[in-house]
Amino acid sequence: MHHEGHFARLRRAAVSAGLVFACLGLGGLAAPAAAQSPAPAVEAKLDNATCLTCHDGKKGKLEVPTPAGKPRALHVVDPQKFQAGVHARMECVACHTDIKDNAEKGNVHARDPAQPLAKVDCASCHQDLWDQTVKRGRTEERPRLGVVARNIEAYRKSFHARPNADDKTKPNASCSNCHDTHSFNVPAKNTPEYTQFRLGISANCGTCHTDQLETYQQSVHGQENAKKMLADAAVCSDCHTAHAVAGTSSDPFKLTVTAQCGECHTKQFETYKDTFHGKVSTLGYAYTAKCFDCHGSHDIVRVDNPESKAHPDNRLETCRSCHNPKKGLPDVSKGFASFQPHADAGDFNRYPQVWAAWQLMSGLLIGTFGFFWLHTILWFYREWKERKARGGGHQHVRIDEVPAQLHGKQYQRFTATWRVAHLLFALSLMVLTLTGMPLFYPDVPWAPAIMKFFGGPQVTGVIHRTAAVIFAGIFFWHLFYMLFRIGRQWKTFEIFGPNSMVPNLKDLEDIIGMFRWFFGKGPRPTFDRWTYWEKFDYWAPFWGVTIIGVSGLVMWLPSFFGSFLPGWIFNVASIFHGEEAFLAVVFLFTVHFFNNHFRPDKFPVDVVMFTGSVPLEEFKKEHALEYQRLVASGELERHLVDAPSPTRLRLSKLLGFTLIAIGLTLLTLVGIGFFFGG
Known part of the structure; x- marks a missing residue:
């Protein structure tokens, strides 16, 4: 032998x-044998x-x-x-x-x-070589060794590097379990050799994971890999990674594998991220449904396959694996299960309702912002130009036309009840913005930080819905109160009169007159008790509460509404809720802030909504028609109050500046999300 x-x-x-x-x-050239060392x-x-x-x-x-x-x-x-x-x-x-x-x-x-x-330690050897390379400043000459060093770092943190449950002296898997160290080589991509390398990965993993390999071979991925010999079909390392293998029950793995699915299924991943499940996952929380929850993992088959968990005949059962009372969620119905988790708002043929909702909201946003931002820019330019012509400062108001005994008096525009309602309205809306926008823009850096601050999506959701109830409660209280007052005065109340918030022809004339003034074609209009922009601010919540409130309620109680409504309702509700909220936030913190605080004649803050009153001279200028009517009727003095004390005025300004600062901060966050979000 x-x-x-x-x-x-x-x-x-x-x-x-x-x-x-x-x-x-x-042995004997110099010393005796006894003196020699062996x-x-x-x-x-x-x-x-x-x-x-x-x-x-x-x-x-x-x-x-x-x-x-x-x-x-x-x-x-x-x-x-x-x-x-x-x-x-x-x-x-x-x-x-x-x-x-x-x-x-x-x-x-x-x-x-x-x-x-003796154990052959691949990791230590390669790490030592890389450390020497770094020390000598030759990293650019050995880029592949750098890749190996990063793989080593990932492996040492992985599930494979942990001690084996049966033999603590060995890891779950070592380098040589996956790599033939005597012939190891990763071929260049887009070569026949690389194709063969890819096709062999699953079989290699299957030497240990035999059950998973058998299931995988029957899946759509396994069939494409084994029978069609498609190198781009998903193999084990595409989902589990090659070296950073984590326990499949860990949150990091659940989040990572979802993103890994998106590496191949890009369009589906983008539409998934638009759903509540996807937004929560993007924020870094793993408790909502991921790709594998609905489609399976090793046993995944095409959606049109009757065996698929996502097949229409199986969706209800699949949804109930999470949405069931045992897991703290209400049971679901067929309507709920027909929700489209991958609805594309740009695909009219497949999702006409979603497409229509998106087009409607896009048109509403463009039209509203287009008109009012133009209105704001022109108004600012006109007031700035007039202010510059008079040498700066606020417009001079002549007080010689005001009776001497009324000098220093103020006209009360808002009672304490309305001021408190406005403050609660503002605070609840800001809370709604702060707790809702992280879910609207989950992929910008500030979103996870805010969500973590509030205690995670579930706690934030409770805060959000509480603020929504307060907001809606104030709105409906006001509605019932106004109906009650109008009902008491139904014989004398003029629905299109000067004291009514209902728009009338005078408002249309004022709008036209303002644009003529903007361009220097006529004088500035004189206004009555309510200006057209104040009426718009008043009526906007009617639309907003209806759209945001109803859509929010549908998403809050999906099991109830899904019992008698089709699933696409939830897709439409998500679009209406998010886009209308965006419209409200941006409009309030740009147009509303400008109309009331930032235009040159009001800057930096108007405290009338905090003090309730406005100097008589300013009232005469801003609402000349109402002033004239009150003087003519002899009712002016009935509405006059003393000016607020210096302390109250300072506190009102502090409150005003605080709310403005919060609003602008929220606007900045929304702007970052709009321009830099996914």
Whole structure:
């Protein structure tokens, strides 16, 4: 047998070395034998050619006898594959450090059979090489080694690196379990070799994960991989990664694998991120449904396959795996289960209702902002121009036309009841914005921070709905109050009169007149008790509360509404709720703030909504028609009050500035989300 010839060669080498050593006479040139130290043993270093005399894989299955006389299989290496691999220039003994060319103990590797084999530590070796490369400043010359170093770091944190449950001395998987270290090589992408490499990954993983491999082979991914030989079909490492393998029950894995699905299913992933499930996942929380919850994982099949969990016949059961009372969620109905989790608002043919909702809201936003921002810009320019012409400062108001006994008096525009209602309205809306916009723009940096501050999506949702109830409560209280007052005065109340908030022809004339004034084509209109922009601010919540409130209620109670409404209602509700909220927030913190605080004649803050009153001179200028009517009727003094005290005025300004600062901060966050969000 060839291993006996190897023993003979080793013995001849040892004898020859001894003769040469003896002939040199080095043992007795200077000192007596008793004074000499024993010469250290000389161990020859094995080269790869010598190793291959026994371990050449081309020779087929090889066995050698153990000291006990039993056959032992030799690990064999394909020389050609080894030469083509990344380790071709390395010596075998560089890794197998316990292998010595010494036969004195009757073992070709001179290893005590009672001692365990030395462990080949791939990670430490590569890490040491990379550390040396970094130290020498040669990282650009060895980019692949840098990739290996990053893979090592990922592996050491992975599930595979943890101690095996059955044998704590071993990890769950080591480098050599996945890589054939003697022939390892990652071929260049887009080559036939790389295709074969990709196609073999799942089978490699399946040497340990046999059950998962069997299930995977029956899936759509496995069929495309094995039967169609498609290299771009998903394999284990696409979902689990190659080195950062985590436990599948961990939150990081659930979030990562969802993003991994999106690497191939890009369009579906984008539409998924538009749903509540996707937004919560984007914020970094793993408790909502992910791709694998609805489609399966190793057993995934096409949606039109009757076996698919996402098939229309199976969706209700799939939804109920999460939406059930045992998990703290109400049961669901067929209507709920027909919700479209991948609805594309740009696809009219497949999702006409969603398309129509998106077009309607887009038109509403463009029309509203287009008109009022133009109105704002022109108004600012006109007031700035007039202010510059008069040398700066607020417009001078002549007080000589006001009776002397009324100087210093103020006209009360809002009672304490309306001021409190306005304040609660403002605060609840700001809370709604702060708690709702992180879900609207979940992929901007501030969104996860705010969500974490409030305690996560579930707690934030409770706060959001509480603020919504307060907001709606104030609105309906006001509605009932106004109906009650109008009902008491139904004989004398003029629905289109000067005291009514209902728009009339005078408002249309004022709008036209304002634009003529903007362009210097006429004087500024004179206004009555309510201006057209004040009426718009008043009526906007009627639309907003209806759209935002109803859509929010539908999403708050999906099980109830899903019992008698089709699933696309939830898709439409999501669009209406988010886009109308965006419209309200941006309008209030731009147009409303400008009309009341930022236009040159009001800047920096108008405190009338906090004090309730306005200087009589200013009232005469801003609402000349009402002033004239009250003077003519002799009712003016009945509406006059003393000016607020300096302390009250300072507190009102502080409150005003605080609310303005909060509003502008929220506007900034929304702006960041709009321009930089996904």
